Structures are given as C-alpha cells and as structure tokens.
Amino acid sequence: MRIAELSRQTGVPVPTIKYYLREGLLPAGELTSPNQAHYGEGHLHRLRLVRAMVEVGGLSIAAVRDVLGALDDPEKSLHRAMGTVETAVVGTGLVSDDEVAYEQAREFVTRQGWAYRPRSHAFQSLVGVLASARDIGLDSFPDQLDGYARACEPLAAQDLDYVMTAPTKDAAMEIVAVGTVLGDAALVAVRRLARRELSSRRDPVEREPGKPAAVGLGSGKPGPAEPGCVEDE
Structure with a gap:
C-alpha cells in the first residue's frame, strides 16, 4: 500500500507518518520508485502500536523509541522488557x-x-x-x-x-x-x-430522596453535566 492508504487505514496524517519514519519508529518502506515506497501489513501494525503509545499513553517520541527497542530486542527477557517499558x-x-x-x-x-x-x-x-x-x-x-x-x-x-x-x-x-x-x-x-x-x-445531596436520575442514564449516551458537577478530575 502507498503512504496515503497507510494514513487512511490508521487515521494518522501523512506528515505524522513521515515524521515517524524519520525518527525510526517505523521501518522504511520498499522503494518502488525514487519518490515512492510500498508499505505492508507490518507497517500498518507498527503504526497502530505507535499511535496507541503516543495518543493513549501520552509517551514522548524518545520513550516510544525505547519501548520499540525493547520489543525488537531478541535477547531481552520479558522481565527486562517490562522494566524498559515501565521506565x-x-x-x-x-x-x-x-x-x-x-x-x-x-x-x-x-x-x-x-x-x-x-x-x-x-x-x-x-x-x-x-x-x-x-x-x-x-x-x-x-x-x-x-x-x-x-x-x-x-x-x-x-x-x-x-x-x-x-x-x-x-x-x-x-x-x-x-x-x-x-x-x-x-x-x-x-x-x-x-x-x-x-x-x-x-454524598447526602446526591442520595436525597426524589432527586431525578442522572441525565442520559440507561440511554448509553452522556447527558449534559449537572450544574456544579465535576465531570473530569
């Protein structure tokens, strides 16, 4: 697949993918011409891993590089890999x-x-x-x-x-x-x-008899925040 398809399937913008390639978080694709490369399922999988670590885990690029290094080291035990990841x-x-x-x-x-x-x-x-x-x-x-x-x-x-x-x-x-x-x-x-x-x-106020149920309860969809209610900590 081309880099545009890699972007479409993962949701990662093309400039970000190119950045990951420059930083060594993704292996280079197979050149099909001087200006184009082909990417396979391995690239797709690795890009999703990187995205999870950056966007969900909030890891820096340097930290992601360390994690991937542990992942790719054939000599590293699971225990040592866990230590590298936690660090x-x-x-x-x-x-x-x-x-x-x-x-x-x-x-x-x-x-x-x-x-x-x-x-x-x-x-x-x-x-x-x-x-x-x-x-x-x-x-x-x-x-x-x-x-x-x-x-x-x-x-x-x-x-x-x-x-x-x-x-x-x-x-x-x-x-x-x-x-x-x-x-x-x-x-x-x-x-x-x-x-x-x-x-x-x-909270005695929250347990007050007759208080209406929270908005959106049972619908599976979040309702508007109640006045004075802290939604996120």
Missing part, C-alpha cells in the same frame, strides 16, 4: 533526595515483603511522591500506601497472567509494551469512574 512510561518521576520520604518508601516496600531496589524508577518515583506530600503538609499520606499495595498486587498478577496468555514470545513482548501503556491509562480511568461513583453514593 519509558514513568520516566524518572518526581526524583527527590528527601531522606524522610526515602525512609518511608523503604519501610513501605519492606513491609510488603517486596524486594528493596532503591535505584529502580518506580521506587524513586514513590520517594518523589512522598516528598511532595510532605511539602504540602499531607503527613498522613503514607498511610494510604498499604491499601494501595493490597489493591495493586492482584492487578499486577492479572497483568502478568495476561502476558502469559500470548502464544509466542513476540506476542508476549507486545503485550508487555503496549499493554503496560494502555493498562495504566485504563487503570486511571476506571479508578476515576469508581471514585466518582462511590463519592456520589456517600
């Missing part, structure tokens, strides 16, 4: 040298019985979060972490079980790469939906 998704996080926050993070992972890896991006990101909480006076915020751990261990197990359903290592690597990006985005969305639902149930 690309999370980045360095809110790095901090706050010693109190560092100790809070260390005590937390030790309390869970997890391996203590102070150089990991996830650990450093947690230290940064705890330091920020301390800076704004949320001294009780670390008390939330044990509850987060209880919720996240089954989620992590579910993620890993999903990877193991892949029929080949290549397919598993793809799930690790794109599934991490999409899974994180989905988790944030579901958490917000759940929090909004529980907040509505606990």
Whole structure:
C-alpha cells in the first residue's frame, strides 16, 4: 500500500507518518520508485502500536523509541522488557533526595515483603511522591500506601497472567509494551469512574430522596453535566 492508504487505514496524517519514519519508529518502506515506497501489513501494525503509545499513553517520541527497542530486542527477557517499558512510561518521576520520604518508601516496600531496589524508577518515583506530600503538609499520606499495595498486587498478577496468555514470545513482548501503556491509562480511568461513583453514593445531596436520575442514564449516551458537577478530575 502507498503512504496515503497507510494514513487512511490508521487515521494518522501523512506528515505524522513521515515524521515517524524519520525518527525510526517505523521501518522504511520498499522503494518502488525514487519518490515512492510500498508499505505492508507490518507497517500498518507498527503504526497502530505507535499511535496507541503516543495518543493513549501520552509517551514522548524518545520513550516510544525505547519501548520499540525493547520489543525488537531478541535477547531481552520479558522481565527486562517490562522494566524498559515501565521506565519509558514513568520516566524518572518526581526524583527527590528527601531522606524522610526515602525512609518511608523503604519501610513501605519492606513491609510488603517486596524486594528493596532503591535505584529502580518506580521506587524513586514513590520517594518523589512522598516528598511532595510532605511539602504540602499531607503527613498522613503514607498511610494510604498499604491499601494501595493490597489493591495493586492482584492487578499486577492479572497483568502478568495476561502476558502469559500470548502464544509466542513476540506476542508476549507486545503485550508487555503496549499493554503496560494502555493498562495504566485504563487503570486511571476506571479508578476515576469508581471514585466518582462511590463519592456520589456517600454524598447526602446526591442520595436525597426524589432527586431525578442522572441525565442520559440507561440511554448509553452522556447527558449534559449537572450544574456544579465535576465531570473530569
């Protein structure tokens, strides 16, 4: 297929596809003339992966390049690939040298019985979060972490079980790469939906007898936002 067809099937504009080609996120097509190239199903699939990581996951071009590098590395294990993907998704996080926050993070992972890896991006990101909480006076915020751990261990197990359903290592690597990006985005969305639902149930105004049902309920279509109602967090 020509680049215009590649654009039509994926919804990615031609200039963006050319940019991805220049950045090495897509392999070059097969030249059919000095100014034209042919693209196959592999290009179509890779372009959809890139689009998902950029548009849904919000990854930078550099991060996408790192993820694709892990995906294409035949020597990289699934565990190491996951580490590369998480580094690309999370980045360095809110790095901090706050010693109190560092100790809070260390005590937390030790309390869970997890391996203590102070150089990991996830650990450093947690230290940064705890330091920020301390800076704004949320001294009780670390008390939330044990509850987060209880919720996240089954989620992590579910993620890993999903990877193991892949029929080949290549397919598993793809799930690790794109599934991490999409899974994180989905988790944030579901958490917000759940929090909004529980907040509505606990709000005495929302539970007021005789209050009309939410607009659009049952139709499958969103209605207009209620006055004073925060739709998005």
